[in-house]
Amino acid sequence: MNIETQDFYTQAILSMSALVGLMSFLMLGQGRLPRLILVFAMQGMLLTLTAILAGYELNSPHLYISALLTFALKVVFIPSMLQKQVFAMNIHRDVEALKNNTAVMLSGASLMVFSYYVLQPIIHTSSMIMLNALVVSLSVVLLGLLLMISHRQAVAHVVGFMSIENGLFFAAMVATDGMPMVVELGVAFDVLVAAVLFGIFFFHIRTSIDSLDVDMMNKLHEVER
Amino acid sequence: MNWAIAIFQTVLFVALAPLLASFLKFCKCRLQNRRAPSFLQPYRDLLKLTRKQPVISQDASWLFCVAPYIIFTMMILAATVIPLIAVDMPTSESADVIVLVGFFAFARFFLALAGLDIGTAFGGMGSSREMTISSLAEPAMLMAVFTITMTASNTDLSGAIHHILNEGATLHPSFVFALFALILVAVAETGRIPVDNPTTHLELTMIHEAMILEYSGRHLALIEWASQLKLMLYGVLIANLFFPWGIAQSFTIGALSFALVALVLKLIVLSVFLALAETVVAKMRLFRVQEYLGFAYLLGLLGMLSHIILESTR
Numbered sequence: 049m050n051i052e053t054q055d056f057y058t059q060a061i062l063s064m065s066a067l068v069g070l071m072s073f074l075m076l077g078q079g080r081l082p083r084l085i086l087v088f089a090m091q092g093m094l095l096t097l098t099a100i101l102a103g104y105e106l107n108s109p110h111l112y113i114s115a116l117l118t119f120a121l122k123v124v125f126i127p128s129m130l131q132k133q134v135f136a137m138n139i140h141r142d143v144e145a146l147k148n149n150t151a152v153m154l155s156g157a158s159l160m161v162f163s164y165y166v167l168q169p170i171i172h173t174s175s176m177i178m179l180n181a182l183v184v185s186l187s188v189v190l191l192g193l194l195l196m197i198s199h200r201q202a203v204a205h206v207v208g209f210m211s212i213e214n215g216l217f218f219a220a221m222v223a224t225d226g227m228p229m230v231v232e233l234g235v236a237f238d239v240l241v242a243a244v245l246f247g248i249f250f251f252h253i254r255t256s257i258d259s260l261d262v263d264m265m266n267k268l269h270e271v272e273r
Numbered sequence: 274m275n276w277a278i279a280i281f282q283t284v285l286f287v288a289l290a291p292l293l294a295s296f297l298k299f300c301k302c303r304l305q306n307r308r309a310p311s312f313l314q315p316y317r318d319l320l321k322l323t324r325k326q327p328v329i330s331q332d333a334s335w336l337f338c339v340a341p342y343i344i345f346t347m348m349i350l351a352a353t354v355i356p357l358i359a360v361d362m363p364t365s366e367s368a369d370v371i372v373l374v375g376f377f378a379f380a381r382f383f384l385a386l387a388g389l390d391i392g393t394a395f396g397g398m399g400s401s402r403e404m405t406i407s408s409l410a411e412p413a414m415l416m417a418v419f420t421i422t423m424t425a426s427n428t429d430l431s432g433a434i435h436h437i438l439n440e441g442a443t444l445h446p447s448f449v450f451a452l453f454a455l456i457l458v459a460v461a462e463t464g465r466i467p468v469d470n471p472t473t474h475l476e477l478t479m480i481h482e483a484m485i486l487e488y489s490g491r492h493l494a495l496i497e498w499a500s501q502l503k504l505m506l507y508g509v510l511i512a513n514l515f516f517p518w519g520i521a522q523s524f525t526i527g528a529l530s531f532a533l534v535a536l537v538l539k540l541i542v543l544s545v546f547l548a549l550a551e552t553v554v555a556k557m558r559l560f561r562v563q564e565y566l567g568f569a570y571l572l573g574l575l576g577m578l579s580h581i582i583l584e585s586t587r
Contacts, residue, residue, distance in 0.1 A: 059444035066446030066579050070453075073575070077568060150567040157574055164582050183582060 057105045058177050061222055064098045065184040068218055069160065072191040072211060076156050079144045081134045081203050085127050088207050091214055092122030095221075102221055110229050111221065117236045118217070126210060126243045133250055134203055139260060144201055152198045156191055163187040181222035188215030202253055202260040206246045213239055278524055279353065279362040285533075286352040290498065290505040291315035293540060297504075300548030315501065319494045327490030330391050340387035341488065341495040347380035348502040355510050358532040359521040360431040369428040370418050374411065377462070380499070381407055388484030399483025402559065406468065406480065409566035410461045416573030417454035420447050420580050421514055430510075434517045450576030452515050457569035459507035461562070463500070466551040468562055471500075478556065512539040 054062075071091035078084040096119045103111030134140045163186035170179060188211060195208035213235070220227045227235075250260060257264045295312045302309035311317075329338065353364040354373045381403065388400035422428045424445065425436035461468045464481040474482055485496050513520060519535025521528035557565060 056444075063444045063446045063449065066449055066575075069579075070450065070572075070575070073571065077564070149564050153567060153571050157571055157578070160575070160578060164578075180582065 057101070060101055061098065061177055062180055064094055064101070065181055065218070065222070068094050068098075068214070069184045069187060069191075072188045072195075072215075073153070073156055075207065075211060076191055076195050076198070077149060077153055080140075081142070081144075081201060082131060082140050084204060084207055085130050085134070088130075088211060089123050089127040091211060092118060092127070095214055095218060096123060098218065099221055110232075113229070114221070114232050114236075117232070121236055121240060122210070122214065125240070129243060129247060130203060130206065133247055137250070137254060137260065139201070139203075142201075144199060144204070147198070152194065156194055159190040159194065160187040163190060178223045182219055185215040185219035185222075188212070188218065191215075200261050200263050202250060202262055205262065206243075209242070210239065274524065275361075275363050278359060278529075279364045282357045282359065282362065283349060283353050283364070286355075286357055286505065286509075287349060287498075287502060290502040291319065293505045293508060293544065294501040296541070297544045297548055300545055301551060304548055304552045315497075319498055322489075322494035322497070323491045325490040327488075327492050330487060332392055333487075334390055336383075337387050337390045337487075338492070340383045340390075341492040341499075343383045344380045345495045345499045345502075347376045347383075348499045348506070351376040351380075351506055352502065354430065355506055356431055356434060356513055356520060357509055358529055358536055359524060360434050361522070362431065365431045366429065370422060370430055370433075371415075371428060373430070374415060374418075377503075378407070378411065380503075384484055384496075387488075391487045393487065395479075395483040395486050399480055399486075402480045403484060406461055406562055406566065409563060410458050410569070413454055413566060413570040413573045414458040414462070416570060416577055417451040417458065418514075420451040420573065420576040423577070423580055424448075430514070434513060434520060435522075437514075437517050438520070438522070445580075447576045447580035448515060450572045450579060452511070454569050454572035454576060455511055455514075457565065457572065459511060460547075460550075461566060461569070463504045463507055465504075465547065467554050467557045467565065470556055478559075508540055508543050509536070512536065512543055 068091060071087055071094065074087045075084055075091075078087060096115050099111050099115035099118060103109065103115060160183075164183050167179060167183050167186065170182075192208045192210075192212035192215060195211065196205045199205065199208070217235075220232075253262075253265075254260055257267055292312060292315070295310070295315045298314075299309040299312065351373055353362075354368045354370075354376070356362065356365055385400040385404055388396035388403075390396070419428075421433050421437075424447070425433040427433055427436065460466070464471050469480040469482075470478060471481065473479055481500065485493065488496055513536070516539055519532055519539075521532035
């Protein structure tokens with residue numbers, strides 16, 4: 049199963065999966081929120097392209113609809129909403145000092161190896177494309193978790209959460225020919241609602257602790273110390 | 274015949290290097306709304322410097338005078354290894370990519386020694402910074418190049434280019450990572466903007482300039498030429514390794530001249546991108562360089578991983 053012997057669709061999907069993984073790594077190392085949101089939008093764009101490609105190759109027109117949904121939600125709506133909030137709260141110039149960035153990056157790389165190791169047993173039962181898509185999407189999920197752990201800004205946590213969803217969506221699209229339309233619509237709607245709710249939470253966190261840095265939440269005690 | 278073409282190619286490499294530097298300067302000047310100096314300006318500078326008498330400090334040892342010649346020779350030897358317009362050169366078959374990295378390391382070693390030799394504060398500072406950066410950049414570069422050579426199962430550059438050409442249009446996910454890693458490393462190694470500013474003499478930020486501060490006359494000319502050659506080496510390495518289409522596989526006049534035109538086009542595109550990046554990006558603090566190169570290493574590692582995970586036979 050060498051890559052030269054695969055057809056063009058497989059090669060393109062593999063390249064897409066590599067780029068989606070790369071975007072997750074770029075997000076992990078990003079200290080500035082506007083750029084973090086931009087990279088998130090780029091990951092959404094890659095997912096849209098993958099959906100179009102898969103829809104064309106697998107002859108399943110409903111993937112076009114999910115491509116359209118992905119584009120509308122993850123490339124246009126959510127990033128622009130987050131961007132607007134970041135600008136409104138005047139934190140777009142803040143550079144978050146990431147603690148031990150190199151260690152976080154290397155642990156990200158080891159998470160990728162780990163997800164390959166975890167999925168090793170299904171090699172013999174699956175096609176190349178399915179295995180690799182699963183590996184990449186599992187590592188995108190894990191990298192999203194790592195992003196949420198390593199960043200302290202609440203906006204970065206939301207981006208991490210959304211990129212976890214990106215990883216799941218990628219797996220669903222490539223490995224299983226797309227989820228049923230009902231499920232996909234439901235998930236898209238959930239993501240939309242989540243994004244709006246997060247927006248409300250931002251303002252609440254900000255009014256109660258005067259910052260979006262979640263480390264400051266330690267200040268919230270019932271009793272004054 | 275083969276040897277004649279190999280020598281011609283190396284001469285072309287050495288002769289075109291200042292032109293690439295001046296084209297890069299031209300792009301940057303246009304982007305910053307300035308008038309660019311003539312394309313021949315680096316040649317004139319080199320000529321002017323060779324005519325001047327070098328001034329050597331009385332504390333300098335023989336090492337200080339020998340270092341420019343060693344550095345320049347190493348760059349020429351490195352130029353023989355990288356295929357410029359044709360593959361299957363007798364010179365490039367005698368040395369592979371590990372030797373190429375070795376040539377760079379050798380030249381850097383002598384440059385750092387020369388910086389230390391005079392005993393000025395700036396020289397020592399520049400040498401220590403250069404060694405710090407290169408110790409981080411070298412593994413990243415090896416990782417990126419190994420990704421390609423593993424695909425070709427051959428550490429010889431000609432062999433790798435042959436393999437990519439013969440395979441036709443195949444999308445390699447790992448090459449994307451390796452390309453980005455190699456670009457980041459090339460920017461760091463040639464002392465371009467996010468890492469070092471080649472046009473500044475602002476004392477606290479300089480790296481390359483700090484080491485060569487005491488050089489003058491023909492010694493300075495050789496070092497300047499060597500650093501222009503290094504830029505060209507990295508540019509050609511990136512252009513020909515990742516986009517080898519157009520390179521001559523037979524030694525006919527037609528194929529060679531077509532390869533030259535293709536190479537010039539590739540280098541133009543590459544230097545426009547580099548100039549754009551240098552205009553957009555601000556210089557980094559020195560202590561953030563390790564993050565930058567750590568990221569380059571990570572990309573190289575990911576390239577290697579995705580080669581093993583996504584592409585290899587099992």
